[in-house]
């Protein structure tokens with residue numbers, strides 16, 4: 314069967330992500346069995362992404378922020394807030410408010426490897442973690458877009474471009490701040506994601522599926 318132009322673009326985006334542990338398609342099929350829980354989790358991740366970009370804004374390591382720092386982070390924060398508006402709106406249309414609580418074991422495990430109290434190293438690590446979350450989200454959106462129907466397929470497809478842009482921006486800023494630790498972080502992320510259990514959430518694991 315011949316692939317459409319958008320399917321080919323998604324395939325090439327998927328292949329361009331440097332992730333070292335691939336999520337199986339079965340994960341997306343399982344996640345889409347509870348679309349409301351998936352959307353609720355997604356809304357919380359967008360909220361966290363917006364607030365994290367704002368939180369990073371004033372953490373630059375020197376008297377002057379690196380070139381493009383404010384522009385990159387304020388753009389990311391604005392785009393994530395818009396994503397939150399869209400996802401939470403969709404959730405409301407489907408009759409559900411955002412739940413008050415949210416768990417994110419994946420991000421928690423990545424955060425535990427940040428070199429805290431080490432100045433530029435800590436900040437670079439925070440950027441790597443933010444970039445990895447974006448890259449893994451991109452992978453998941455592609456898998457979900459392939460398996461979903463109607464408005465959900467459109468939603469995941471619509472977010473892809475901006476999330477891949479965020480991934481590149483965070484990794485670029487990480488390398489600007491401190492030595493390149495990309496390789497180490499990619500290995501660490503692959504180990505983290507392969508040990509997580511499944512639940513209907515964008516950054517859940519696929520163990521036990």
Ligand SMILES: [Fe+2]
Pocket residue numbers: 359362392393396472476
């Ligand atoms: Fe987003």
Ligand SMILES: [Fe+2]
Pocket residue numbers: 362393447475476479
């Ligand atoms: Fe993002």
